[in-house]
Amino acid sequence: MTTDSELFVFVGEALALDLVNTTVVIRGKQRDLLQTPGDLAQWWEAARHQHSHMDRVRDAEPVVDAAFLRDVKALRDALRRLFTAIAEGEEVPDAEIAVLNDVLSMGHPVVEWQAGQEPQMVYDAYHDEQAGLLLPVALSALKLITEADLTRLHKCHNDRCILLFYDTTRSATRQWCSTACFDRERSLLRYEEKKRSENG
Numbered sequence: 001m002t003t004d005s006e007l008f009v010f011v012g013e014a015l016a017l018d019l020v021n022t023t024v025v026i027r028g029k030q031r032d033l034l035q036t037p038g039d040l041a042q043w044w045e046a047a048r049h050q051h052s053h054m055d056r057v058r059d060a061e062p063v064v065d066a067a068f069l070r071d072v073k074a075l076r077d078a079l080r081r082l083f084t085a086i087a088e089g090e091e092v093p094d095a096e097i098a099v100l101n102d103v104l105s106m107g108h109p110v111v112e113w114q115a116g117q118e119p120q121m122v123y124d125a126y127h128d129e130q131a132g133l134l135l136p137v138a139l140s141a142l143k144l145i146t147e148a149d150l151t152r153l154h155k156c157h158n159d160r161c162i163l164l165f166y167d168t169t170r171s172a173t174r175q176w177c178s179t180a181c182f183d184r185e186r187s188l189l190r191y192e193e194k195k196r197s198e199n200g
């Protein structure tokens with residue numbers, strides 16, 4: 001049996017989108033890959049590896065428990081609604097922006113400058129260890145919204161797939177989250193064409 005952590009995908013090209021993509025559709029059914037605090041701990045471990053240049057919050061290691069899992073999912077679900085609205089050209093919901101702004105207020109940028117090294121911008125959390133995970137995700141969302149080309153934000157072209165991604169290709173022609181989704185859609189089209197030609 002496949003455990004949920006084996007199903008994690010990092011195809012979003014942004015930390016915030018990869019968190020959103022922990023809700024997936026498998027064989028037509030929506031599935032939440034973050035079922036337990038342990039799932040979240042594993043996702044965070046993998047995400048940190050994938051996004052090694054993410055913004056860093058000093059001395060804030062979140063305690064991954066049930067309450068924290070709820071908070072992370074609240075941010076995730078708000079970001080899904082927000083980015084889905086953007087990708088589909090709909091009005092951006094104020095409530096989801098408010099959730100994002102709440103998380104952004106958990107910390108502030110500071111300069112870290114150690115002798116002999118380049119100065120760096122990092123973040124200090126005001127008083128919440130949870131900022132260690134939530135703030136980098138929110139900052140990733142902030143950068144997408146304010147600095148990226150939002151016409152490149154897409155939902156996978158496969159109707160049965162709900163993954164979101166930021167298209168970083170030079171040609172701006174990425175339509176699928178993965179080659180698997182591309183192949184699935186292509187074989188579906190072939191099947192329908194075959195059926196049409198048989199019936200016609």
Ligand SMILES: [Zn+2]
Nearest residue numbers: 156161177181
């Ligand atoms: Zn897909």
